[in-house]
Amino acid sequence: MAVWPSGLPQYLLTDGYAQGVGDGRIRSQTDTGPGKVRRRTTAMVRPITGRMLMTGAQVEEMMTWIENDIFGGTMVFDFPDPITRDTVQCVMGEEMPVVAHAGGNIFSVTLNLEIVP
Amino acid sequence: MSRTLSLDLLNAMYGERTGEVVVVLMEISHPSFATVYVSSNPTTRVSTEPLTYKTVSNGIDYIYVPFTLQIPDDNDDQAPSTRFAIENISRDLVGQIRSVDITQGRATVTIKLCLASDPDFIEVEFPEFDITSAGFNANAVIIEAQIDAMTDIPYPSHTFNPAWFPGLHQ
Numbered sequence: 186m187a188v189w190p191s192g193l194p195q196y197l198l199t200d201g202y203a204q205g206v207g208d209g210r211i212r213s214q215t216d217t218g219p220g221k222v223r224r225r226t227t228a229m230v231r232p233i234t235g236r237m238l239m240t241g242a243q244v245e246e247m248m249t250w251i252e253n254d255i256f257g258g259t260m261v262f263d264f265p266d267p268i269t270r271d272t273v274q275c276v277m278g279e280e281m282p283v284v285a286h287a288g289g290n291i292f293s294v295t296l297n298l299e300i301v302p
Numbered sequence: 303m304s305r306t307l308s309l310d311l312l313n314a315m316y317g318e319r320t321g322e323v324v325v326v327l328m329e330i331s332h333p334s335f336a337t338v339y340v341s342s343n344p345t346t347r348v349s350t351e352p353l354t355y356k357t358v359s360n361g362i363d364y365i366y367v368p369f370t371l372q373i374p375d376d377n378d379d380q381a382p383s384t385r386f387a388i389e390n391i392s393r394d395l396v397g398q399i400r401s402v403d404i405t406q407g408r409a410t411v412t413i414k415l416c417l418a419s420d421p422d423f424i425e426v427e428f429p430e431f432d433i434t435s436a437g438f439n440a441n442a443v444i445i446e447a448q449i450d451a452m453t454d455i456p457y458p459s460h461t462f463n464p465a466w467f468p469g470l471h472q
Contacts, residue, residue: 186350209323223314224323227418228344228355261350274350301353302344 186274187254187262193243197235197267197296204267205232207302228302232278233267237294244284244292251282261301273300310417311425323418324425325357326371327364328386330433332409334402339364340388342371343418359414359421371413374428374449383448384413384431395443399436409433411447 189195207229213221239247255262258277266273278297287293307315314322326342341364344355348365355366368389374382388395402409413428431447438444464471 221318223317223320226343227323228347261353276353301350302347302355 187250187260189262189264190246190250192246193250194237194239195265197233197237200236201295202235202267203233207231230276230299230301233275233296233298233300234278235267235296237296238287239292239294241290241292244294247282247294251277264298264300266300275300305426308423308425310420311415314417325416325418325421326369327357327359327414327416327421327424328369328371329412329414330409331411332402333406335398338398340367340369341365342367342369345418345421357418357421359416359424374413374431381449382428382431383446384411384428385444385446387442387444389442396438399438399443402436411445 209224209226209229210222211225215221251258254260255277258281261274261276263272264275265271275298278299280297282297283295285293285295310322311324314320314324323343325345328338328340330338330340339362341357341359343357344366345357346355348354348356348363357364357366369386371386372384374384376382409432411431411433413431414424415426416422416424431449433445433447435446436443460466462470
């Protein structure tokens with residue numbers, strides 16, 4: 186299985202970090218009241234979003250890794266959990282990484298990941 | 303025909319809010335391939351490459367496949383029938399359908415319902431439906447099945463045309 190490259194930053198920046206809770210519910214809206222909710226599945230992906238600062242060379246390394254190791258963002262890979270520091274299995278989320286220039290040779294990379302159950 | 307359902311399932315079905323998940327387990331059998339076991343719920347992970355999940359019920363691994371199921375009806379005037387659509391996530395499914403040797407009999411499907419919290423206890427079982435048709439498109443494989451298909455399928459299968467019965471047309 187692919188592993189997040191050791192030459193890249195291992196943790197997301199605090200600024201811009203967000204983690205969601207997997208939603209495995211199905212909701213039925215009623216005319217009045219709080220509606221009905223039931224569980225639809227027991228396994229949900231947990232979305233996380235965050236940023237990393239990388240050099241130009243690191244951005245290049247990440248792009249090569251995405252293309253060759255996780256085949257354009259389709260495969261599961263090991264990634265350090267931003268909170269527990271344990272290794273978790275992730276896939277790229279709905280959006281692929283976005284690279285923005287942060288000044289000099291520094292780039293801000295926004296990652297949209299999903300931790301698979 | 304009435305069925306006896308457990309209190310847990312009744313509470314899950316009629317409750318306005320419930321954490322229970324009803325899991326559909328299916329067993330598709332035919333002499334020309336090994337029995338296929340599929341589950342509607344990704345209970346535990348099997349592997350990461352490919353990313354595969356399963357539900358274990360009574361020692362059998364039911365592989366998670368996204369599908370929609372129409373629960374068999376219960377009409378007085380016709381045999382129960384069902385229909386389910388398996389998301390066509392792999393082209394292997396199409397190959398398997400095409401490889402079925404119909405001379406060895408119809409494929410059968412058994413449908414079971416259980417709760418995710420206790421998958422070993424089968425709440426409802428719809429056994430041995432005959433698969434009467436299997437079609438597919440780019441998105442899904444659609445399979446129709448019914449009990450005792452012999453009563454609803456035209457017989458004989460041939461029509462009295464010149465190709466099959468030339469003597470009738472001389």
